[in-house]
Amino acid sequence: MAPILEVRNLRVEFPTRRGTLVALDDVSFDIAPGEVLGVVGESGAGKSMTGAAIIGLLEPPGRIASGQVLLAGKRIDNLGYEQMRRIRGREIGAIFQDPLTTLNPLYTVGRQLVETIQTHLGLNDAEARRRAIGWLEMVGIPAASQRVDSYPHEFSGGMRQRVVIALALCAEPKLIVADEPTTALDVSIQAQVIALLKGLARDKGTAMMLVTHDMGVIAETADRVAVMYAGRIAEIGPVREVVKHPKHPYSVGLMASIPPLDRRVEHLAQIDGAMPRLSAIPPGCAFNPRCPEVFGRCRVERPDLLDAGATRAACWLYDPASEKRAPEAMRHG
Amino acid sequence: MFAFIISRILQAIPVMAAVALISFAMFAYVGDPVSIMLGQDFTEAQRQALVASLGLDQPFFVQFAKFVANAAQGEFGLSYRLSRPVAELIAERAPATLELAFCAAVIAMCVGVPMGVYTGLYRNSWLSRFFLTFSLVGVSLPTFLIGILLILVFSVWLGWLPSFGRGDVVQLGWWSTGFLTVSGLKALILPSITLGLFQLTLIMRLVRAEMLEVLRTDYIKFARARGLPNRAVHFGHALKNTLVPVITIAGLQLGGIIAFAIVTETVFQWPGMGLLFIQSVGAADIPVMAAYLMLIALVFVVINLVVDLLYYLVDPRLRVDRAAAKGA
Numbered sequence: 001m002a003p004i005l006e007v008r009n010l011r012v013e014f015p016t017r018r019g020t021l022v023a024l025d026d027v028s029f030d031i032a033p034g035e036v037l038g039v040v041g042e043s044g045a046g047k048s049m050t051g052a053a054i055i056g057l058l059e060p061p062g063r064i065a066s067g068q069v070l071l072a073g074k075r076i077d078n079l080g081y082e083q084m085r086r087i088r089g090r091e092i093g094a095i096f097q098d099p100l101t102t103l104n105p106l107y108t109v110g111r112q113l114v115e116t117i118q119t120h121l122g123l124n125d126a127e128a129r130r131r132a133i134g135w136l137e138m139v140g141i142p143a144a145s146q147r148v149d150s151y152p153h154e155f156s157g158g159m160r161q162r163v164v165i166a167l168a169l170c171a172e173p174k175l176i177v178a179d180e181p182t183t184a185l186d187v188s189i190q191a192q193v194i195a196l197l198k199g200l201a202r203d204k205g206t207a208m209m210l211v212t213h214d215m216g217v218i219a220e221t222a223d224r225v226a227v228m229y230a231g232r233i234a235e236i237g238p239v240r241e242v243v244k245h246p247k248h249p250y251s252v253g254l255m256a257s258i259p260p261l262d263r264r265v266e267h268l269a270q271i272d273g274a275m276p277r278l279s280a281i282p283p284g285c286a287f288n289p290r291c292p293e294v295f296g297r298c299r300v301e302r303p304d305l306l307d308a309g310a311t312r313a314a315c316w317l318y319d320p321a322s323e324k325r326a327p328e329a330m331r332h333g
Numbered sequence: 334m335f336a337f338i339i340s341r342i343l344q345a346i347p348v349m350a351a352v353a354l355i356s357f358a359m360f361a362y363v364g365d366p367v368s369i370m371l372g373q374d375f376t377e378a379q380r381q382a383l384v385a386s387l388g389l390d391q392p393f394f395v396q397f398a399k400f401v402a403n404a405a406q407g408e409f410g411l412s413y414r415l416s417r418p419v420a421e422l423i424a425e426r427a428p429a430t431l432e433l434a435f436c437a438a439v440i441a442m443c444v445g446v447p448m449g450v451y452t453g454l455y456r457n458s459w460l461s462r463f464f465l466t467f468s469l470v471g472v473s474l475p476t477f478l479i480g481i482l483l484i485l486v487f488s489v490w491l492g493w494l495p496s497f498g499r500g501d502v503v504q505l506g507w508w509s510t511g512f513l514t515v516s517g518l519k520a521l522i523l524p525s526i527t528l529g530l531f532q533l534t535l536i537m538r539l540v541r542a543e544m545l546e547v548l549r550t551d552y553i554k555f556a557r558a559r560g561l562p563n564r565a566v567h568f569g570h571a572l573k574n575t576l577v578p579v580i581t582i583a584g585l586q587l588g589g590i591i592a593f594a595i596v597t598e599t600v601f602q603w604p605g606m607g608l609l610f611i612q613s614v615g616a617a618d619i620p621v622m623a624a625y626l627m628l629i630a631l632v633f634v635v636i637n638l639v640v641d642l643l644y645y646l647v648d649p650r651l652r653v654d655r656a657a658a659k660g661a
Contacts, residue, residue: 081563085562088559094559096551096558101550102551102555104570104574105552105648105649105650106647116559119565151649164555
C-alpha cells in the first residue's frame, strides 16, 4: 500500500546570529495507512521538531531547508500558509503534550469542537453540534450531551486529553501527529488514553506518528519505531526488533536504560555523557563521543541508515567495508 | 452573583466613609470659609451669626454626621463662591465632562485595541515600529502640551476646529448634550483626542504585550494545528484571552479620564466638572471640592464593580471557582 506520509531527507535549520543550527538532518521515513510509527529519543533529539515540520508549524525562524514531506503522494512542505491551514486538522490531526494548556480556557469544549468541524466540513450549527457530542461519546466522555457545554477547567486532565483527541480526530484526518500525548497524564490514565487513541486510529484507519520518550507506550502501541539522536534517525525498524534486538549502540543503551521490573538492581543503567547541543555536534557520527563501540571511521564520516538485519541503523558497524563489525551479541540480539 | 454584588457594595461603604472623612476634614483645615464669605468689613456679631448659621459651632462628630447624611442625599450645601447649591452646579457641569470622557474612552479603545492587536501580530513590520514610536510620544508628552499643539495646528493654522468651549448644546431634560449639533461635535474632537491619547497608547501597549504572551500559548498553537483560519485564531482565541487585564486597566483609566479631565478642560476651557473644580480650588470653595472628591470616589467604586462583573462575563473559570469555594 502506498504510504500516507513520506518524509524525504528532511532538513530543518534555525538561522541564528551565531550561525545556522541544523535541528533536523536528513530525516527520512514513511508511514503506511493505519500504521503507528513511534518516534523516541532524548529531549532535544528532534522528535517534536519532526512533528512540527510535518504539520507546517515550525517556530520561526526555523524552516525546512531541504527535503520533502509528501502526504498521500502530494508535496505539502512547500505549500503556503493558507493551503497548509486547510490540511491541518482536515488531513493531519495534531495532539499536544499537555491537555491542561492545549484547550482554550474561555470556550466550552463543544464550541471548540463545533468550530473545528465547521471549519473543515462546513456543516450547519445543529449538525456540527450533533457530531461534537458524537465525538465526545466516542472518546469516552460520560454524559457527553451535557458535558458538551462545559468549559475545559471543568474536566480532569485525562478527560481533557480525551477532548483534545476528539478535536484532533473530528474532521477525520488520515494522519495523526501525537506529540507526547500521555507524558503529562497520571500513569493510571496513560494506558487508557493510549488504548483509546490506538483503538480510534485502528477503527478509522488513521495513520499515526507517536512521539514519546516512554518506551512502554511505544512497545504497546507502535508498529514501527524510529530512534532519533541529535536531529537524525539513528535506527528505524519494527517495534519488536528495535526493542528486543536494537542494532545501533545508542538504541542498545536506550533499551538497556529501561529499569527491569523482575529483579532488583543496584544502579540504573545509563548512557554516559549527554546529547551534544545543536551548535556543537561532533564530526562523524553524532553519537561517537558516548559510543562504547566507537572506532576510527566514526569520528570522521557520518553514517547513513544501513541495513542491519531486521532494522536499519545509522552505524558504521553495519557497513561491510568497515574495519570493525558489530559484536556478536548486537548482531543477533 | 447577587450576593457578590451586595458584598462588593458593602465593601464600598468603608471606602466612601474614608473619602467622606477627608472631604469633611477640608472644611476644618483648608482656609477659613467664614472670613472668605465675610470679606474685609464685618462685626464680631455678624461673624458669630454666620458661624452659627453654617453650623460650625457644633462638635466635630455632629458636623461630620450631618455632612454624611446630607452627602448621601446628594446635598453638599451652597458654593461659597457662587452661592448656589453644589449639587446643582455639578449636575450642570457633569454632562460636559461625561461626554468628553466617553468620547476619549471610545477613541482610546477603538483605536488602541486594534493597534495593539496589529503590533502584537506583526511585530517586525514597519507600521508596528511606527505605532510603537508614536505610542512613546503619547505616553511621554504631557496632556497640556498635546492639547496646545493640537489647538495650534487645527485651530490656529488650519482653522478647522474650535479651540475652546463646547459649541452649541441641546438641552435634554437636565442633560445638556453636544452630540446633536455640528458645532458641538466639532468642539468635542480636539479635547477628546487630547484626553484619550495617553490612554490609547497605554491600551495599545498593554494589548500588544498580552497578545505576544497569548500567542505563545499551547492553545493558540493547537488552534492553528486544528486548521482554524487566522481571523478566528487571532480575534476569537487570542484577543479574548487578553481581555481580563485589558478590562482592568481600561476601567481604571476610564475613572482616571473622568477624574483627571482637569488639565484638558482647562486647556480647552471645557465647561465641565474639572474646570469647576480648578476654579473652586482657586477660590477655596470647599463644598464644591468636597462634593467633587466624593463624586470621583463614587465613580471609581462603581467602575471597579463593573470591571469585576465583566471578569465574570469574560472568564468562565472565575464563575466556577466562586461556586466551588461556596460549596467547600
